[in-house]
Amino acid sequence: xxxxxxxxxxxxxxxxxxxxxxxxxxxxxxxxxxxxxxxxxxxxxxxxxxxxxxxxxxxxxxxxxxxxxxxxxxxxxxxxxxxxxxxxxxxxxxxxxxxxxxxxxxxxxxxxxxxxxxxxxxxxxxxxxxxxxxxxxxxxxxxxxxxxxxxxxxxxxxxxxxxxxxxxxxxxxxxxxxxxxxxxxxxxxxxxxxxxxxxxxxxxxxxxxxxxxxxxxxxxxxxxxxxxxxxxxxxxxxxxxxxxxxxxxxxxxxxxxxxxxxxxxxxxxxxxxxxxxxxxxxxxxxxxxxxxxxxxxxxxxxxxxxxxxxxxxxxxxxxxxxxxxxxxxxxxxxxxxxxxxxxxxxxxxxxxxxxxxxxxxxxxxxxxxxxxxxxxxxxxxxxxxxxxxxxxxxxxxxxxxxxxxxxxxxxxxxxxxxxxxxxxxxxxxxxxxxxxxxxxxxxxxxxxxxxxxxxxxxxxxxxxxxxxxxxxxxxxxxxxxxxxxxxxxxxxxxxxxxxxxxxxxxxxxxxxxxxxxxxxxxxxxxxxxxxxxxxxxxxxxxxxxxxxxxxxxxxxxxxxxxxxxxxxxxxxxxxxxxxxxxxxxxxxxxxxxxxxxxxxxxxxxxxxxxxxxxxxxxxxxxx
Amino acid sequence: xxxxxxxxxxxxxxxxxxxxxxxxxxxxxxxxxxxxxxxxxxxxxxxxxxxxxxxxxxxxxxxxxxxxxxxxxxxxxxxxxxxxxxxxxxxxxxxxxxxxxxxxxxxxxxxxxxxxxxxxxxxxxxxxxxxxxxxxxxxxxxxxxxxxxxxxxxxxxxxxxxxxxxxxxxxxxxxxxxxxxxxxxxxxxxxxxxxxxxxxxxxxxxxxx
Amino acid sequence: xxxxxxxxxxxxxxxxxxxxxxxxxxxxxxxxxxxxxxxxxxxxxxxxxxxxxxxxxxxxxxxxxxxxxxxxxxxxxxxxxxxxxxxxxxxxxxxxxxxxxxxxxxxxxxx
Numbered sequence: 001x002x003x004x005x006x007x008x009x010x011x012x013x014x015x016x017x018x019x020x021x022x023x024x025x026x027x028x029x030x031x032x033x034x035x036x037x038x039x040x041x042x043x044x045x046x047x048x049x050x051x052x053x054x055x056x057x058x059x060x061x062x063x064x065x066x067x068x069x070x071x072x073x074x075x076x077x078x079x080x081x082x083x084x085x086x087x088x089x090x091x092x093x094x095x096x097x098x099x100x101x102x103x104x105x106x107x108x109x110x111x112x113x114x115x116x117x118x119x120x121x122x123x124x125x126x127x128x129x130x131x132x133x134x135x136x137x138x139x140x141x142x143x144x145x146x147x148x149x150x151x152x153x154x155x156x157x158x159x160x161x162x163x164x165x166x167x168x169x170x171x172x173x174x175x176x177x178x179x180x181x182x183x184x185x186x187x188x189x190x191x192x193x194x195x196x197x198x199x200x201x202x203x204x205x206x207x208x209x210x211x212x213x214x215x216x217x218x219x220x221x222x223x224x225x226x227x228x229x230x231x232x233x234x235x236x237x238x239x240x241x242x243x244x245x246x247x248x249x250x251x252x253x254x255x256x257x258x259x260x261x262x263x264x265x266x267x268x269x270x271x272x273x274x275x276x277x278x279x280x281x282x283x284x285x286x287x288x289x290x291x292x293x294x295x296x297x298x299x300x301x302x303x304x305x306x307x308x309x310x311x312x313x314x315x316x317x318x319x320x321x322x323x324x325x326x327x328x329x330x331x332x333x334x335x336x337x338x339x340x341x342x343x344x345x346x347x348x349x350x351x352x353x354x355x356x357x358x359x360x361x362x363x364x365x366x367x368x369x370x371x372x373x374x375x376x377x378x379x380x381x382x383x384x385x386x387x388x389x390x391x392x393x394x395x396x397x398x399x400x401x402x403x404x405x406x407x408x409x410x411x412x413x414x415x416x417x418x419x420x421x422x423x424x425x426x427x428x429x430x431x432x433x434x435x436x437x438x439x440x441x442x443x444x445x446x447x448x449x450x451x452x453x454x455x456x457x458x459x460x461x462x463x464x465x466x467x468x469x470x471x472x473x474x475x476x477x478x479x480x481x482x483x484x485x486x487x488x489x490x491x492x493x494x495x496x497x498x499x500x501x502x503x504x505x506x507x508x509x510x511x512x513x514x515x516x517x518x519x520x521x522x523x524x525x526x527x528x529x530x531x532x533x534x535x536x537x538x539x540x541x542x543x544x545x546x547x548x549x550x551x552x553x554x555x556x557x558x559x560x561x562x563x564x565x566x567x568x569x570x571x572x573x574x575x576x577x578x579x580x581x582x583x584x585x586x587x588x589x590x591x592x593x594x595x596x597x598x599x600x601x602x603x604x605x606x607x608x609x610x611x612x613x614x615x616x617x618x619x620x621x622x623x
Numbered sequence: 624x625x626x627x628x629x630x631x632x633x634x635x636x637x638x639x640x641x642x643x644x645x646x647x648x649x650x651x652x653x654x655x656x657x658x659x660x661x662x663x664x665x666x667x668x669x670x671x672x673x674x675x676x677x678x679x680x681x682x683x684x685x686x687x688x689x690x691x692x693x694x695x696x697x698x699x700x701x702x703x704x705x706x707x708x709x710x711x712x713x714x715x716x717x718x719x720x721x722x723x724x725x726x727x728x729x730x731x732x733x734x735x736x737x738x739x740x741x742x743x744x745x746x747x748x749x750x751x752x753x754x755x756x757x758x759x760x761x762x763x764x765x766x767x768x769x770x771x772x773x774x775x776x777x778x779x780x781x782x783x784x785x786x787x788x789x790x791x792x793x794x795x796x797x798x799x800x801x802x803x804x805x806x807x808x809x810x811x812x813x814x815x816x817x818x819x820x821x822x823x824x825x826x827x828x829x830x831x832x
Numbered sequence: 833x834x835x836x837x838x839x840x841x842x843x844x845x846x847x848x849x850x851x852x853x854x855x856x857x858x859x860x861x862x863x864x865x866x867x868x869x870x871x872x873x874x875x876x877x878x879x880x881x882x883x884x885x886x887x888x889x890x891x892x893x894x895x896x897x898x899x900x901x902x903x904x905x906x907x908x909x910x911x912x913x914x915x916x917x918x919x920x921x922x923x924x925x926x927x928x929x930x931x932x933x934x935x936x937x938x939x940x941x942x943x
Contacts, residue, residue: 669937
């Protein structure tokens with residue numbers, strides 16, 4: 001049996017993507033849905049900036065502003081940045097370590113569908129009585145008293161997509177530990193794989209506290225529990241801690257993959273080995289480790305006391321050290337290299353000063369006494385947009401441009417890419433640089449408007465103009481993607497010409513089994529090592545033989561769908577409606593029924609036979 | 624890889640749970656999952672400790688009014704013993720003795736049900752005798768959530784064992800189902816680990832005051 | 833291929849050896865279990881018998897719990913066997929995160 005992709009009808013393609021367990025197709029699914037949510041979150045950002053363009057604006061009402069603001073943050077973090085990160089990880093990591101797929105292809109698909117249904121569930125709140133409106137942090141003291149079902153959508157939607165993320169994390173850990181090709185030792189792994197490894201570990205330990213926090217919130221709001229209700233002995237600080245024990249590692253979960261992508265790009269386009277590889281690995285691990293000890297710096301003004309604040313302030317500042325190591329290593333990688341300013345490299349170069357500025361304001365915020373001044377002002381907004389947009393978004397844009405040919409077999413236009421880059425970068429600095437000063441002048445965050453004659457007018461107008469420039473840049477990128485896809489000019493295995501790691505040794509896009517024969521890795525940057533010895537391809541580590549592949553399955557979709565249905569029942573259960581219980585039961589039956597089918601029906605996968613592989617020369621799957 | 628191939632005692636591998644790549648992946652992935660579960664239960668323990676004896680008024684029951692030694696002791700013995708019986712089951716799995724393995728798993732399941740029954744009786748007792756409910760106080764919410772989460776894990780573990788037993792009742796051991804049995808027993812031990820902390824931190828320390 | 837782990841030329845010799853090893857290990861497991869039951873009894877006795885101060889009881893029963901869990905992990909869950917380095921790393925990292933959480937929730941949550 002084989003599932004070679006012949007010319008297929010539209011319906012068959014859809015079915016193929018619904019049932020796929022192939023990491024490369026799941027990457028495309030993550031990319032499409034993450035991109036979609038990125039556009040939705042971006043629209044919300046535009047509404048915010050339009051509302052704040054002039055004083056006393058009434059473009060949106062105060063209540064609606066709260067909803068937009070909450071959904072902008074929640075969407076961008078959970079539904080845009082996370083899946084886009086997963087898109088790149090899925091597309092690249094198995095190729096980089098020379099594996100034929102991830103360790104658990106079925107779970108990989110299940111993780112995606114849980115995320116997807118969670119995201120859809122959350123966004124349906126717009127049409128079902130109002131979105132969540134207590135900020136993306138949803139502090140209990142505020143969210144317990146939020147009317148309507150907005151917060152319930154937040155709780156259940158994030159719970160669903162959180163499960164998906166946890167599965168993806170475990171999956172990547174096992175893949176990287178167990179499935180590396182012969183010769184691929186830990187200290188030969190590309191830095192993007194290393195950052196995926198550390199990030200997956202962070203996911204493993206950071207998402208359970210979020211799960212617990214969301215469960216407690218759900219119990220309080222929907223089932224009458226009293227965790228955060230002070231009158232019944234509860235304590236709202238518990239939510240803040242649980243949220244930030246998750247929330248701080250979460251920002252490293254987002255930024256470390258961006259660091260990984262930039263490390264690959266700097267080395268590739270400087271045509272040099274990454275400077276200080278082992279110190280880069282060390283710094284990545286150290287950032288991951290310290291990331292768990294600093295969460296309370298989000299809570300300096302909560303009143304934890306001077307000792308706690310001092311400990312967390314010092315730990316926070318310590319993170320500047322490994323980050324600084326990385327910044328210098330990137331600069332030294334370019335030093336003396338023959339640098340090519342392709343679009344990914346432009347993003348990488350622009351990232352260094354931008355992210356450093358965000359890091360410096362981070363140190364300012366980390367000083368607990370000074371933080372009392374900055375807290376809840378636009379200074380904080382400027383800071384985290386400098387690290388998240390200046391780090392994560394630039395990283396993702398760079399990564400998408402860099403890996404586009406590997407994922408789709410065709411190059412994005414460099415010219416349009418440069419237009420996107422310049423408008424986005426200039427627009428970004430216009431939008432957020434001025435916000436530092438607005439914050440220092442006393443403009444509070446999360447407020448739907450401001451008064452005239454406070455000196456905020458010019459700054460806010462500049463910020464809004466910048467936001468439109470960014471939107472223009474994203475629009476050009478969408479056009480670029482459409483034009484590129486229509487033209488569909490095929491490229492070879494190493495379209496940038498300077499690929500260093502294993503993914504560039506095989507066809508673009510790779511055949512569904514990735515490597516016909518697993519490649520033998522003989523050093524860091526294995527493909528570069530072979531190139532330097534005048535070879536065009538990797539040396540195989542095994543004779544040509546049958547390849548074992550997993551079967552496709554629709555069950556991940558039905559498992560996730562069942563939970564999605566049950567979540568609607570749970571959400572309206574507190575309204576004492578009679579139909580909610582049947583809905584919960586039906587949903588759970590779908591989920592557990594699918595899980596039962598999964599565990600009872602043996603799934604041994606199938607084999608691609610040697611003979612078929614030998615006929616397959618032109619697919620270029622040879623290692 | 625013929626994972627459903629039949630084995631003799633001599634060809635059966637020493638570590639059947641890790642003899643295939645799938646088995647190895649499952650084994651490692653499940654341990655990592657347990658690492659995550661550790662954090663999950665730690666968060667619940669932390670919440671319980673922060674909210675212990677936090678009640679709205681003087682009449683509400685506190686930890687030292689509620690808990691009784693005998694009940695907790697019997698429950699603990701049941702669960703600890705079930706841990707040993709599942710070790711016996713895995714021992715027979717490694718020796719390729721399918722029948723004995725099944726027998727020990729049946730005992731494990733029976734002990735698990737005993738534990739679950741006691742827990743249901745206990746909750747019922749608190750609700751009716753002390754009006755200590757999920758919604759009566761923050762203490763109640765935290766107690767039922769922590770202990771209930773553990774009870775939910777026990778129930779899930781039992782369902783897991785049962786479906787594995789039923790599914791494989793006729794076909795004996797092979798390298799496809801050996802990792803599944805092994806992992807289910809790991810899960811069972813983890814449940815026991817959590818219970819050791821629950822009986823110590825919640826019940827015993829609760830009684831001490 | 834599947835039986836690559838029986839590494840003697842005569843699988844029956846190997847089998848005998850393995851059986852003996854397994855039986856030996858099972859004996860250790862039973863001893864572990866007896867010790868665990870003993871520790872549990874000690875814990876319950878410490879609480880059940882009147883007269884000990886809670887400054888004594890709490891640390892002692894916590895210590896007994898920790899020892900029991902170590903037994904459970906290293907014997908029942910086979911962590912003492914080789915090849916568990918990665919597993920130990922992740923389990924103890926999880927434990928560290930969990931302990932910090934517990935520490936914080938018992939110290940800096942205001943009430």
